[in-house]
Amino acid sequence: EDQVTQSPEALRLQEGESSSLNCSYTVSGLRGLFWYRQDPGKGPEFLFTLYSAGEEKEKERLKATLTKKESFLHITAPKPEDSATYLCAVQAGANNLFFGTGTRLTVIP
């Protein structure tokens, strides 16, 4: 059965304190792994797509990496505006993303 597990559920960081969010997956025939940012009461905002093990993508303070079993979202020197829920999703079939439950990140000034 396809499964996506994100950890931790919640993470509190001091401003400037770097950390990583984890997304482990079990899926047959991975077609892509996606990271999204979601602010309260809003729709998810696309961050990255990763397709193959070893691939890395960066955007400002965020860096996403992918292995055969998991993906990490590294946050370097976070700021309070990085506070949000970060969602991981995998695409196995042609027309569905399978989502994890997210990591709620709080960055304290």
Add this chain to the structure above:
Amino acid sequence: DGGITQSPKYLFRKEGQNVTLSCEQNLNHDAMYWYRQDPGQGLRLIYYSQIVNDFQKGDIAEGYSVSREKKESFPLTVTSAQKNPTAFYLCASRLDRVYGYTFGSGTRLTVV
């Protein structure tokens, strides 16, 4: 600016009522999707459509219906057969596999 517009932002439904959630996109995307989000759960697929006049059931289609008469529009009707409709509903569209899915801002439906 191109994007996906969902309306209304908040919707209240009485027991036994059908309600329709609107989703419009001006991105010229062929594929459109409806997801439901509940606290502590990942987004779950309700229906999707790859082309006009065609749509497919997702994982939790019972109690919902959709139509796709125009490329730009993909409305979702929550029928009285949906026993637990209170949730946050998200519409999405996709251009291709590179850019993933673009989401709307959501509609929060509450049963009163």
